[in-house]
Amino acid sequence: MAEVFKKEGYVDPRPPVLGPGHNFRSISEKIGDIVLMRGFQKGWVFGFAIVFLGALMLFNTIGYLVLKGVGIWGNSIPVAWAFDIINFVWWIGIGHAGTLISAILLLLRQSWRNSINRFAEAMTLFAVACAGLFPALHTGRPWVDYWLFPYPNTMGMWPNFRSPLMWDVFAVSTYATVSLLFWFMGLIPDFAGLRDSAKNKVQRSIYGLLAMGWRGDARHWQRYETAYLLLAGLSTPLVLSVHTIVSYDFSVGIIPGWHATIFPPYFVAGAIYAGFAMVLTLAIPVRKFYHLEDFITIRHIRNMCKVMLATGLIVGYGYLMELFMSWYSANTYEMFMMKNRIFGPYGYMYWLLILCNVLVPQLLWIKKFRDKLGVVFLVSMFINVGMWLERFVIIVMSLNRDFLPASWRMYKPTVFDFTMFFGTIGFFLTCMFLFIRFVPMIPIFEMKTLLPESKVDEHKVEEHISGTSVGANPLPQFGD
Amino acid sequence: MTTQEETGIYGLMAEFDTPSSAVAAARQTYDAGYRRINAYSPYPIEELAEAIGFHKNMVPLTVFICGILGAIGGISLQIWTSAIDYPLNVGGRPLISLPSFIPITFECTVLLASFGAFLGMLIMNGLPKPYHPVFNVPTFDRASIDRFFVCVKADDPKFNEDETRAFLTRLGAREVSHVEK
Numbered sequence: 001m002a003e004v005f006k007k008e009g010y011v012d013p014r015p016p017v018l019g020p021g022h023n024f025r026s027i028s029e030k031i032g033d034i035v036l037m038r039g040f041q042k043g044w045v046f047g048f049a050i051v052f053l054g055a056l057m058l059f060n061t062i063g064y065l066v067l068k069g070v071g072i073w074g075n076s077i078p079v080a081w082a083f084d085i086i087n088f089v090w091w092i093g094i095g096h097a098g099t100l101i102s103a104i105l106l107l108l109r110q111s112w113r114n115s116i117n118r119f120a121e122a123m124t125l126f127a128v129a130c131a132g133l134f135p136a137l138h139t140g141r142p143w144v145d146y147w148l149f150p151y152p153n154t155m156g157m158w159p160n161f162r163s164p165l166m167w168d169v170f171a172v173s174t175y176a177t178v179s180l181l182f183w184f185m186g187l188i189p190d191f192a193g194l195r196d197s198a199k200n201k202v203q204r205s206i207y208g209l210l211a212m213g214w215r216g217d218a219r220h221w222q223r224y225e226t227a228y229l230l231l232a233g234l235s236t237p238l239v240l241s242v243h244t245i246v247s248y249d250f251s252v253g254i255i256p257g258w259h260a261t262i263f264p265p266y267f268v269a270g271a272i273y274a275g276f277a278m279v280l281t282l283a284i285p286v287r288k289f290y291h292l293e294d295f296i297t298i299r300h301i302r303n304m305c306k307v308m309l310a311t312g313l314i315v316g317y318g319y320l321m322e323l324f325m326s327w328y329s330a331n332t333y334e335m336f337m338m339k340n341r342i343f344g345p346y347g348y349m350y351w352l353l354i355l356c357n358v359l360v361p362q363l364l365w366i367k368k369f370r371d372k373l374g375v376v377f378l379v380s381m382f383i384n385v386g387m388w389l390e391r392f393v394i395i396v397m398s399l400n401r402d403f404l405p406a407s408w409r410m411y412k413p414t415v416f417d418f419t420m421f422f423g424t425i426g427f428f429l430t431c432m433f434l435f436i437r438f439v440p441m442i443p444i445f446e447m448k449t450l451l452p453e454s455k456v457d458e459h460k461v462e463e464h465i466s467g468t469s470v471g472a473n474p475l476p477q478f479g480d
Numbered sequence: 481m482t483t484q485e486e487t488g489i490y491g492l493m494a495e496f497d498t499p500s501s502a503v504a505a506a507r508q509t510y511d512a513g514y515r516r517i518n519a520y521s522p523y524p525i526e527e528l529a530e531a532i533g534f535h536k537n538m539v540p541l542t543v544f545i546c547g548i549l550g551a552i553g554g555i556s557l558q559i560w561t562s563a564i565d566y567p568l569n570v571g572g573r574p575l576i577s578l579p580s581f582i583p584i585t586f587e588c589t590v591l592l593a594s595f596g597a598f599l600g601m602l603i604m605n606g607l608p609k610p611y612h613p614v615f616n617v618p619t620f621d622r623a624s625i626d627r628f629f630v631c632v633k634a635d636d637p638k639f640n641e642d643e644t645r646a647f648l649t650r651l652g653a654r655e656v657s658h659v660e661k
Contacts, residue, residue, distance in 0.1 A: 024522060024626035150561060158561035162570050162580040170587040177591060181598045189624070193522070196621035212602070213609030216623050218506075219534045220605040221524035226539040227601035231594055234543075238590045245583055445523040445624075456499045456527045464504030464652060 015302075017112040018450045019294025027451075028193055031442045034290055036199050040437070043289060048433045054426015061419045062137065070140050072416045079399045079411040084138040086391040087421050089246055090274065091131035091428075092172070093267075093387060096239050097275020098124025099179060102186075103235035106228075112303060114446040115295040119286075120279050121183040122441070126431040127278075128176045130424040135168070164248040171245040178238055182231050188214050189224075189445045243271045250394065256337035257398035260325060266318030270387060273311040273357075276304050277383035282432065284377045286441070295442050298371060305370040308383065312361045315390075319358065333403060341397045345410065350393055356386025490613035490661045491518075491633040492644050493620070494653035499525050502628035505651040506531035509630060512647065516636035520614070520629040528628075539600055546596025547589050554588030555581060616660045631659065 022030075065072055075082045098120035105113035136145050148169045150159055159166050191211035198204035214220070247267035250258035280301070287296045326338035342350050360382040369375045401408045435441065448454050496502040499521065506519050510533055517532045562568055563575035573580075602608070614620055614631065623629050630653075632644050641658075648656045 028625045150557060156566065158566045160568060160570060161558045161562050161584060162573065162577055167583040170584045174587040174591045178594045181594055185598055193624040196624045212607045213612055214607065215612060215614055216520045216522060218519040218521065218525065218529040218532060221521065222526070222529040222534055222537055223539050223601050223604055225524045226537055227597040230540065230543050230597045234590050234594050234597070241583065241586055448523045454499060454523060456503050456525060460500035461504045461507070464501050465508060467652070
């Protein structure tokens, strides 16, 4: 709402956050019709069929995994943590941009975020669901995963609360729950809008059920706004704590390359970096396919590019500090780890990482490239890959050559590592396809507040009051 | 109350085109001495809630109390399980190793405070509500799209169907509808 503070006559040189020519009704219709229309578009069905195959691949892999055990993966001592934890951290990181956009940008009063927050929050939820699968299955006996939670049991035991892995259980489950509450709460008024403009009885009942009787009462809105703002305020430290705790999984250990104080900020920045890249990867095609250029404008794309550039530089600084610290520590193992990381048998992964995460994103310094959707899409794909490589570099390379050369061993992923990983991408996209089709992907009521006519104009209120006969003195017949 | 039950009327609903006219009408209705007023809008309008005299918002207090309960619950769970019920020596650290207990205490605080915000908002708003009389107004489905409504409830002591209707019409309402219970 920066507009309020502007001087009169000032023209904003930036592109608008909402295309011209919209009113309350057109916003409701344009966004609502994607959900309420009859039948399915061919493009949607085709895309859904492909990504659903990916989801099926995931379900099959999980089935086989439960049947045979984690031995079907390539994990083997000394590399006991591999694709499972790489993918876990990758997905969790992707999820963080959703919370950042919906919570932190809300607190900072960045109203341009209104059109992308719902989308990004959905991405958070699905990414966290994918992330949670990996550690849950990596336990080896997923049917007793409830042992992770503290509950009174016949064994008379409690979890070890001093372990970062236990903190992780609490952090990720809290994060998933709070993200779901935040997302659903944002949806309640929009479900009410869909209920009211539903085209048939089925839609009316389903959206009516989800709206829970929301009727836009002014008192309800006040409590709603307060609760929403407080949830945003709670999510902000939460999202930072989650990735900090994820980084503790590594940095509390004494493995060279993991035991570093820079991990929490460096992981959080990396998470935001990866998340914004994923938002752009998804938003650019969706915007084009559903003709949402009026709502997700070039200003959004530019702003997201700038956030990526900034967090990308923090991540680059992290890489630099890792190099410096391994030299400055004067520790043989630390120094060897870094030499192995850059020139060892997996050295090419490190150089690819530098290419994807440090070199290519520098293109975004150039304004012309920030406006070219093709370039932005390509850069965000590089970052998606780069962030996965980063976790590979950190996890596998620190483990495969540890303290004793006798126990060194190369890590090779099996086909099931890949079907599992690509399967989660399929599952994630399946969820996104369903979300786009059945839930308004842009918050309708929040978009309305971006319209100039949505503001209450005190001059007009005065005019109305003096223009009506009851204005000056209340009607006598109502007096005592 | 008895009159309300006799007539089967919930109130009178005035419909407005713009947020400014709705706020003006709400203020005038409040100034005229009506107290049981509701207002409806497709998006949050702070002025509208103020105009109908809504100032007491208990959501922040609820969230605060829930947060405190979460913090106390989180830390006591950890202290009781790791030091009293199942004392576990990990690397010679004290049984009550507070620094290690902070992350989970924090997560429990956030979790309970968030439930406080979400459920507190719903419960104080009286949701979920499967049936509400205002939905009987035929044009009310535009309250979530592009119309603004001010409703004077029949249980207001000053409510009189004919007079209130005349009053609301004079405020410049597009239409004043009878809300059946």
